Amino acid sequence: MAVESAVERLFNFSAGPAAIPLSVLQQAQSDLLSLPGCGASVMEISHRSPQFGAVMEDAEQRLRRLLGMPDDYRVLFLQGGSRLQFSMVPMNLLGADRTANYLLTGAWGKNALSEAVKVGPTKVVWDGASTNYDRLPERDDVVVDDDAAYLHVTSNETIQGVQFQEDLDWGTVPVVSDMSSDFLSRPVDVSRYGLIYACAQKNAGLSGLTVVIIREDLLQRSQESLPGYLNYRSHVEANSLWNTPPTFGIYLFGLVAKWLEEEIGGLAAMQTQNQHQAQRLYDAVDASEGFYQGHAQPASRSLMNVTFRLPNDELQSQFLAEAAEHRLDALKGHRSVGGIRASIYNAMTDAGVDALRDFMNDFRSRNATA
Template sequence: MSRIWNFSAGPAALPQAVLERARDEMLDFHGTGMSVMEMSHRGKPFMEVAEKAEADLRKLMGIPDDYAVLFLQGGATGQFSAIPMNLQPGGQPMDYIDTGAWSGKAIKEAQKVGPVNIVASSQAEGYASIPERSTWKLDPNAAYVHYTPNETIGGVEFHEVPDVGDKPLVADMSSTILSRPIDVSKFGVIYAGAQKNIGPAGVTVVIVRKDLLEREKGQVPAVLDWKLQADNDSMYNTPPTFGWYFAGLVFEWLLEQGGLEKMAEINQRKADKLYRFIDNSAFYRNPVEPSARSWMNVPFILADDSLDGPFLKEADAAGLSSLKGHRSVGGMRASIYNAVPEEAVDALIEFMADFEERHA
């Protein structure tokens, strides 16, 4: 077996130790004689898996008791619709901060439900920065304020939790969750697709303050109804059992690594190392304002874009996979989530230095 260094933005790299454990448990989960994918989601073995996964996530993130934790389907994209449906039953405006492709998609879905106020946007600057707080125009009547802490495609990240007063703050943390500690109590809702830092695609985590569950007035489709899902322990319908199980293994692995404080140390070191190399090169360039650079997704551009093809071909041959930038922005992108070890970043930097020396 030969494992490569996987810099994919998602579905992304998974911890090898977790993959090996899932492999070992695949045919016979804890003496049941079947895999976790084959058993009833309401049977005792899987109920124990579900309960432990939630307990470990609560421990990792310090989730208070007055928050519900849901394991749902439909990805973060499904939650783009669920959020306005659950939080805005009375027709109030909804505040959205526009910082890139994913916040833009969330805005389009919310506009199908009700009036959206664009609080601030960095579109005119090519989504290469975070709008200055002094320019934000929050609506005092808004039902909530939504933002995307990390834009996977553009590599732009908020490094502070925005202060929005007493309005519920809603955050799409798909590509930054579990990468460092956060104060959950500052948020009304946190949601995240799994396929970056949680596990395989197929399960979506939603963390919602319980008082907000009472906003929904029985008009939301059942599969998107947070209160209904919370009342049924995320099992109103058959949940994505394998994704839930695998997420639980990742939570265990993170606790074994020392928790989110330790992951933050590693992740910041990886990002700093890669940005430092790029900044010290005349051959590569990162297009993002330094104060808004992402820890998780590092886009970079070659001085001569005719070398993009050779760069990717040689990188693949060197065991450095999935470095092509998103089709909407081009260039390169290295996604360095929790499961991407520092050794992989070192290997990427070594390759980039060698490629520059040969092609500059």
């Protein structure tokens, strides 16, 4: 049964919700009717039961181990997607007397800013709009206010395909990073951040779960007057049980974390796999003599979302149609930028990347004009 369903599966390049490791899906399938020792599905038991408590504790501890998270950081399992974090971050961390700094490297950073301006004073410290978000800034080009409430960055811009490969550190200014589309794709020094958030549906399981990691001292900024759900302190004090959390998503997140620890061998090994996979696709772009034009400048390229265009719209449509015949799925670029986007998150297999690379080379040899 499991093998048959594996055979039917496409090479899934979806930007999110995205591919989930096969062994995680198989484990979820086998636990679906009864979580071992439970007699019921994880979806059917109380979020306050000891059985679910063990599931959530295991998920958190695995996350802490994977990231080597310092003790003064709290983990929250929330709902509302990363878009809710676009509002919760300023509502909790930005007082009336300070300014939030935003570094814009693509569409998601802009979206985050558009929610923050509704809450309080903001300042854009760098904006890649003039080159259509094809690159990251040089460090010296970004001047952050010494007394900024926080600096918001998007570690990987999912639509444009530009990614910071290093942790950002701005001294005493807390860095808030939207890691939605590269969470757990590489080791991260959590101590450099004030807050990290990521929706789970790209690298960490299911939509409906958002993971927030917050440095404890920042919780003092959350005002009592905030609506309960929107206050980080409510969730910290209730250990993510302030309301009913997304229980199945937390369970699946735990399985993904287990897969990362026990099958992949941790985040450094995950990073190496991601580097090799992305390199194979970028090599195909670079060797194509301009047939494929990458969107991101080479030094800013994402290991998660490989974005490129073909010489014209007709060839692009043909590329997508023929790719589908080769079981290469969900390669159409985001509607706002067009082109092709291959999302190769953690669960992407070498076989999937090789199949796409071979198809790209073959398609080019048949369609490039000499």
